[in-house]
Amino acid sequence: MLTIPKEKLNEAIMMLNKNLQEINIQNMDTELVAQMFKNYQSNVLFHLEATNGLKDPA
Numbered sequence: 001m002l003t004i005p006k007e008k009l010n011e012a013i014m015m016l017n018k019n020l021q022e023i024n025i026q027n028m029d030t031e032l033v034a035q036m037f038k039n040y041q042s043n044v045l046f047h048l049e050a051t052n053g054l055k056d057p058a
Helices: 006-050
Strands: none
Touching: none
16 A cells, blocks of 8 residues: 655645645636626627617527
8 A cells, every 4th residue: 555654745745735826826817707797698689689789699
């Protein structure tokens, strides 16, 4: 059976957490833009439905 010292395992987990935190920070702008686009798309659909401007595709 393969045994890994607890210290090495803890070190690997800490490194993984640090890297995941960095990835999450780098993705924040992308997540914000995606949310803004989703809200914009929802507002456009609402406006088109409210003004009877929504047409069937040609």
